[in-house]
Amino acid sequence: MLMARLLARMPDLRQRVQTEHVPDAHGNCQECGVAQWPCELYEIASRADELQLSA
Numbered sequence: 001m002l003m004a005r006l007l008a009r010m011p012d013l014r015q016r017v018q019t020e021h022v023p024d025a026h027g028n029c030q031e032c033g034v035a036q037w038p039c040e041l042y043e044i045a046s047r048a049d050e051l052q053l054s055a
């Protein structure tokens with residue numbers, strides 16, 4: 001996935017996504033609001049983590 005590969009090269013942004021996109025008391029992403037957690041951005045950041053580990 002292109003977005004994950006881009007994020008893998010931007011550890012600062014990746015870390016910010018993983019810090020801000022966390023579930024609230026209702027299980028929704030705090031940053032996206034209505035989106036269910038894990039949201040798309042958090043998933044992409046997680047995948048970027050995996051990409052970097054295997055790089």
Ligand SMILES: [Zn+2]
Pocket residue numbers: 021022029030031032033035039040041042
């Ligand atoms: Zn989110």
